Amino acid sequence: MIEKLNLTMLTDFYEITMANGYFCSDMADDIAYFDMFFRRIPDEGGYAIMAGLEQLIEYLKGLEFTDEDIEFLKGKNIFDEKFLNYLRDFKFTCDVWAVPEGTPIFPGEPIITVRGPVMQAQFIETMMLLIINHQSLIATKASRIVRAASGRPVMEFGTRRAHGASAAVYGARAAYIGGCAGTACTISDRDHGIPAMGTMAHSWVQMYDDEYEAFKKYAEIYPTNCTLLVDTYNVLKSGVPAAIKVFKEVKPEKMGIRIDSGDITYLTKKARKMLDEAGLKECSIVVSNSLDEYLIRDIISEGACVDSFGVGERLITAGSEPVFGGVYKLSALEKNGKMIPKIKKSENVEKITNPGFKSVFRIFDKDSSRALADIIVLDGETIPEGEEYEIFDPEAVWKRKKIKNFYVRNLREQIFEGGKCVYKCPSIDEIRDYCTQQLDAMWDEMKRFENPQTYYVDLSYNLWKLKHDMIEDL
Amino acid sequence: MIEKLNLTMLTDFYEITMANGYFCSDMADDIAYFDMFFRRIPDEGGYAIMAGLEQLIEYLKGLEFTDEDIEFLKGKNIFDEKFLNYLRDFKFTCDVWAVPEGTPIFPGEPIITVRGPVMQAQFIETMMLLIINHQSLIATKASRIVRAASGRPVMEFGTRRAHGASAAVYGARAAYIGGCAGTACTISDRDHGIPAMGTMAHSWVQMYDDEYEAFKKYAEIYPTNCTLLVDTYNVLKSGVPAAIKVFKEVKPEKMGIRIDSGDITYLTKKARKMLDEAGLKECSIVVSNSLDEYLIRDIISEGACVDSFGVGERLITAGSEPVFGGVYKLSALEKNGKMIPKIKKSENVEKITNPGFKSVFRIFDKDSSRALADIIVLDGETIPEGEEYEIFDPEAVWKRKKIKNFYVRNLREQIFEGGKCVYKCPSIDEIRDYCTQQLDAMWDEMKRFENPQTYYVDLSYNLWKLKHDMIEDL
Numbered sequence: 001m002i003e004k005l006n007l008t009m010l011t012d013f014y015e016i017t018m019a020n021g022y023f024c025s026d027m028a029d030d031i032a033y034f035d036m037f038f039r040r041i042p043d044e045g046g047y048a049i050m051a052g053l054e055q056l057i058e059y060l061k062g063l064e065f066t067d068e069d070i071e072f073l074k075g076k077n078i079f080d081e082k083f084l085n086y087l088r089d090f091k092f093t094c095d096v097w098a099v100p101e102g103t104p105i106f107p108g109e110p111i112i113t114v115r116g117p118v119m120q121a122q123f124i125e126t127m128m129l130l131i132i133n134h135q136s137l138i139a140t141k142a143s144r145i146v147r148a149a150s151g152r153p154v155m156e157f158g159t160r161r162a163h164g165a166s167a168a169v170y171g172a173r174a175a176y177i178g179g180c181a182g183t184a185c186t187i188s189d190r191d192h193g194i195p196a197m198g199t200m201a202h203s204w205v206q207m208y209d210d211e212y213e214a215f216k217k218y219a220e221i222y223p224t225n226c227t228l229l230v231d232t233y234n235v236l237k238s239g240v241p242a243a244i245k246v247f248k249e250v251k252p253e254k255m256g257i258r259i260d261s262g263d264i265t266y267l268t269k270k271a272r273k274m275l276d277e278a279g280l281k282e283c284s285i286v287v288s289n290s291l292d293e294y295l296i297r298d299i300i301s302e303g304a305c306v307d308s309f310g311v312g313e314r315l316i317t318a319g320s321e322p323v324f325g326g327v328y329k330l331s332a333l334e335k336n337g338k339m340i341p342k343i344k345k346s347e348n349v350e351k352i353t354n355p356g357f358k359s360v361f362r363i364f365d366k367d368s369s370r371a372l373a374d375i376i377v378l379d380g381e382t383i384p385e386g387e388e389y390e391i392f393d394p395e396a397v398w399k400r401k402k403i404k405n406f407y408v409r410n411l412r413e414q415i416f417e418g419g420k421c422v423y424k425c426p427s428i429d430e431i432r433d434y435c436t437q438q439l440d441a442m443w444d445e446m447k448r449f450e451n452p453q454t455y456y457v458d459l460s461y462n463l464w465k466l467k468h469d470m471i472e473d474l
Numbered sequence: 475m476i477e478k479l480n481l482t483m484l485t486d487f488y489e490i491t492m493a494n495g496y497f498c499s500d501m502a503d504d505i506a507y508f509d510m511f512f513r514r515i516p517d518e519g520g521y522a523i524m525a526g527l528e529q530l531i532e533y534l535k536g537l538e539f540t541d542e543d544i545e546f547l548k549g550k551n552i553f554d555e556k557f558l559n560y561l562r563d564f565k566f567t568c569d570v571w572a573v574p575e576g577t578p579i580f581p582g583e584p585i586i587t588v589r590g591p592v593m594q595a596q597f598i599e600t601m602m603l604l605i606i607n608h609q610s611l612i613a614t615k616a617s618r619i620v621r622a623a624s625g626r627p628v629m630e631f632g633t634r635r636a637h638g639a640s641a642a643v644y645g646a647r648a649a650y651i652g653g654c655a656g657t658a659c660t661i662s663d664r665d666h667g668i669p670a671m672g673t674m675a676h677s678w679v680q681m682y683d684d685e686y687e688a689f690k691k692y693a694e695i696y697p698t699n700c701t702l703l704v705d706t707y708n709v710l711k712s713g714v715p716a717a718i719k720v721f722k723e724v725k726p727e728k729m730g731i732r733i734d735s736g737d738i739t740y741l742t743k744k745a746r747k748m749l750d751e752a753g754l755k756e757c758s759i760v761v762s763n764s765l766d767e768y769l770i771r772d773i774i775s776e777g778a779c780v781d782s783f784g785v786g787e788r789l790i791t792a793g794s795e796p797v798f799g800g801v802y803k804l805s806a807l808e809k810n811g812k813m814i815p816k817i818k819k820s821e822n823v824e825k826i827t828n829p830g831f832k833s834v835f836r837i838f839d840k841d842s843s844r845a846l847a848d849i850i851v852l853d854g855e856t857i858p859e860g861e862e863y864e865i866f867d868p869e870a871v872w873k874r875k876k877i878k879n880f881y882v883r884n885l886r887e888q889i890f891e892g893g894k895c896v897y898k899c900p901s902i903d904e905i906r907d908y909c910t911q912q913l914d915a916m917w918d919e920m921k922r923f924e925n926p927q928t929y930y931v932d933l934s935y936n937l938w939k940l941k942h943d944m945i946e947d948l
Contacts, residue, residue, distance in 0.1 A: 005479070005639070007639055007661070009660045009661040009664055010633070010639055010642060010643065010659065010660070010661045011633075011659075011660050011661070012631075012633055012634070012658040012659065012660070012672050013658055013659075013660045013663070013670040013671055013672035014658065014672030014673055014674055014675060015660075015672075015675075016660060017672060017673075017674070017696065018674055018675065018677075018678050020695065021674075021678065021691065021692055021695050021696075022681075024695050025691050025695070027681065030681070032677075032681070034677070068664075069664065072663075072664045078696060078698065078699075118681060122675070122677060125634070125675070126633055126634050126658075129634035129635070130633060130634050130635075130636055130638070130639065130642060131638070133634065133635055134636070134637045134638045134641075137637075138637075157486075159484070159485075159486055159600055159604060160486070160599070160600050160603035160604050160607065160800075161603070161604075161607055161797050161798075161799070162604055162608070162637065163608045163611070163612075163636065163637040163638070163640070163641035163645065163791070163796070164604070164605070164608045164637070164638065164639075164640030164641045164643075164644050164645070165479070165481055165484055165604065165638075165640040166637070166638030166639040166640040166641065167608075167637035167638045167640065167641050168484060168604055169484065169638075170638050171637065171638070184486040184487055184488065184600075185484065185485075185486065185487075186483045186484070186485050186486070186487045186489075186490060187481070187483040187484045187485070189487070189546075190483055190542075190543065190546045196487040197487055198486050198487035198488030198489075198491060199488055199491075200488055200491070200492055200495075201488060201489075201492065201596070201599070202803070202804070202818055203492075203506075203508070203596060203803065203804035204492050204495065206804045206816050206818065207496075207501065207504070207506070207592060207804065207807070217495065217499050218495055221494065221495050221498050221499070222491065222495075222552060224552070225552075232818065232819075233819055233948065234819075261820065261825075313797045313799070314797075317637070317791075317796040317797055318796075319796055319797060322637070322791040322792075322793055322796040323635050323787045323788075323791055323793060324635075325635070325787070326634075329676070329677065330676075330677035330680045330681065333681070342680050344676055344680065344706065345706075345707055345708075346735065351735075474707065
């Protein structure tokens with residue numbers, strides 16, 4: 001969908017005032033490095049999931065100022081005429097490196113790095129953050145909810161509570177990456193191949209004189225796969241009995257009931273018993289109604305008889321914490337061919353940025369294939385496999401650990417080279433499978449909802465030394 | 475933006491399965507009435523603000539299934555061939571009534587009513603809820619934040635944390651309706667006339683060897699209106715002194731400093747003193763950094779010296795409660811020219827719907843011009859001005875109150891008649907002014923953040939009686 005729109009002007013106005021400023025200062029072509037990273041995992045979780053890269057790529061490919069845009073900017077009476085002409089011929093020429101979608105990511109890591117003329121590299125900040133923050137937020141939330149469901153499918157049902165059309169469509173995409181089985185959102189199926197599914201609204205039942213008639217009609221029209229909404233009037237007294245009657249008469253190939261209100265644990269136990277006693281053991285029970293990972297965990301632990309979950313508003317808005325706080329910070333400049341690392345100081349130690357052009361390596365234990373730590377290194381540094389390597393906490397350097405018998409993977413891939421896309425986006429199913437597989441390589445201790453173990457994100461000694469020296473200098 | 479896309483397929487899949495179901499049951503053209511209403515005001519607030527109608531109208535005008543859509547649906551192998559042909563020639567023919575944008579709205583009121591063939595009236599549910607829920611959520615939040623700012627301008631700065639592109643663009647629109655002075659989002663200015671504004675990022679300052687040089691350059695390029703970001707290194711030790719030096723040298727027409735971190739109360743008091751002592755009393759102070767209505771209220775009460783606020787993630791996501799729970803329920807059918815009211819029962823009394831085709835009147839006190847109550851009535855009922863009228867609490871009918879000396883306004887307007895739009899959307903500034911004016915007609919007691927007075931939304935006796943009788947019957 002986004003692909004069809006020119007969103008070049010979806011940018012903070014200050015990106016344009018700064019661009020004009022660089023242009024007027026003869027700095028437009030100064031080469032700058034920017035990192036996108038985030039500082040906190042939403043919901044105090046142990047990991048986040050990278051998502052949105054495909055849409056970011058589409059945005060970067062489509063960057064173009066129209067005559068209408070130029071006229072609009074001209075009307076502001078603050079931009080240089082030559083700058084506006086430059087925008088007319090704008091061509092994206094940056095290099096971009098990024099963590100592939102579906103990868104577990106952690107605070108402080110440069111999940112995206114951009115190198116290029118400062119005007120361009122700065123300009124793309126807003127949309128990069130907008131796209132990656134949104135989809136990573138929802139993919140991360142979905143991963144938690146899917147985990148809570150312990151193998152039961154989770155459907156994303158939140159379209160009507162999403163924050164506008166893109167939130168619905170790309171939220172469904174991100175939820176699928178995070179492990180959801182499908183979505184209510186039809187257009188996300190058409191455009192992104194995410195299975196759309198759904199049953200009926202209460203209004204279907206109300207349109208008929210009684211539930212039995214409404215159910216019977218529906219089952220006759222959809223005999224291959226028929227899920228009936230049983231809570232319009234009274235789940236146990238009328239809904240389930242009517243559904244049982246219809247299932248026995250029509251015998252759909254696949255059948256299910258859906259409960260969207262009331263106490264899920266109580267109702268599903270009772271309904272399960274009624275269905276089983278009627279010989280309908282194969283009839284599945286779908287539940288919805290303001291669910292999230294905590295409620296799902298609790299009702300499962302109470303023994304609720306649920307086969308799948310429909311999760312709406314609390315997934316599509318990441319209700320408990322609806323912000324993924326990714327930021328985009330200058331990390332280096334090139335001047336006369338020389339690299340000048342840059343740092344942003346802060347009273348808050350965690351807010352001090354990591355200077356320089358960097359890479360991120362993920363280290364895996366050879367025996368268990370589990371991830372041990374991520375190491376942020378300066379560009380060109382390697383972590384030799386087969387040797388012992390000492391990692392240390394960058395904020396408490398006396399916390400040290402020697403690791404051996406590991407293998408190393410570069411967490412990022414080059415996406416753009418000189419403005420040309422050099423990356424082939426995987427299919428949505430490949431991303432989803434990759435996410436599952438990469439999460440399996442993470443220790444369970446990091447996946448708890450409360451007080452998860454903190455995954456190590458360390459700096460190489462060289463990077464740590466550079467940062468330390470720059471802080472001292474300031 | 476949304477106007478440029480065909481979002482017909484942005485709908486819950488069940489809307490299509492139900493549509494096919496009605497088609498196959500020869501019920502497609504049965505006339506149904508649906509109400510959109512909401513049950514709770516976010517943040518336990520005293521009022522919400524209606525927003526999004528213009529985009530809903532665009533969506534309804536643009537409803538059209540493309541050949542690609544039909545092919546996609548055909549591929550699902552569950553839809554009747556004749557139904558798919560029907561979709562190919564789909565034409566929206568419903569009547570729609572709605573509360574105009576910018577109006578304070580309350581739980582239980584039918585803010586939109588749709589009358590038409592059930593297939594169509596049902597089908598538009600998803601996008602109606604998506605659009606109105608989103609924009610009303612953000613307009614409501616913005617209204618709270620603007621109120622907290624006590625007359626100081628509030629800018630919407632959250633583009634980068636919005637849930638995708640539409641959330642940024644229409645969030646900015648809704649925030650403006652709710653009273654914000656502008657947005658960071660450039661495209662919202664271009665397309666919707668919402669003033670875009672912005673200053674600089676920390677990276678601008680970092681690109682130069684020192685703050686003074688960075689500020690000087692910026693002030694020279696933007697001498698008419700120059701706001702400098704003073705917290706890249708140290709607000710009071712380096713940022714403000716450098717800004718003062720530059721302001722004195724360059725003398726911009728309008729000047730300001732922006733503080734984006736640290737303790738706002740402390741820093742703005744100190745900075746104000748420094749600016750005043752330097753003879754720069756006209757220099758304004760803009761603050762940002764994870765603000766919301768509570769923080770703004772608190773720092774103002776602490777005497778912070780702030781001239782305007784930039785509010786980001788907590789506004790654009792409605793961070794404290796990111797869901798506006800509007801729903802869409804069947805309220806009546808027409809059969810053989812006869813109106814059959816419908817009701818959805820629930821264990822929870824508040825969740826029982828109001829049956830029938832209804833209107834909403836707002837009653838104003840003639841002396842104070844303040845709103846006294848909203849009365850939901852059955853279509854055709856009037857509330858005669860100049861007579862005494864008794865209102866009563868529909869859930870505690872012994873709570874009664876006689877009112878007189880009032881005037882009455884129909885809260886809703888007809889938007890579509892037989893599928894044709896008969897409503898002229900006001901301009902965004904007209905909507906914003908209308909919102910301010912309508913809120914001024916509400917008692918302050920309803921505008922508190924904590925425990926606001928509940929505004930009366932009552933039922934006419936006839937409607938109450940109909941509902942009561944139907945509940946008894948079930």
